[in-house]
Amino acid sequence: MRSTVIKLREADDVSRRLRAALAHVDVLLPSLRVDLSSCTDTLTEPLLDLGRCNIATAERLIAALAEEG
Structure with a gap:
């Protein structure tokens, strides 16, 4: 079982990557x-x-989603 801290770090990393990907398509x-x-x-x-x-x-x-589809 993953600890809360590990889960939080993973979620934070994905959140940052999602924010960057969204910024890339304005x-x-x-x-x-x-x-x-x-x-x-x-x-x-x-x-x-x-x-x-x-x-x-x-x-x-x-x-942006339509362009990817």
């Missing part, structure tokens, strides 16, 4: 963060809270 999710309570749960994997974004950001995210 998408900023200001509320993107690690859900800390999920890192302490022994039954689930850590979760990222993608948070809220405005419509323009959602449109950029849709466009």
Whole structure:
């Protein structure tokens, strides 16, 4: 079983990589963060809270995903 600290580090690393990947396609999710309570749960994997974004950001995210599809 992974410790809370290890789970938190892994989630933080993924969060940073996701933020960088989104920035590469000009998408900023200001509320993107690690859900800390999920890192302490022994039954689930850590979760990222993608948070809220405005419509323009959602449109950029849709466009970026469509380019990859």
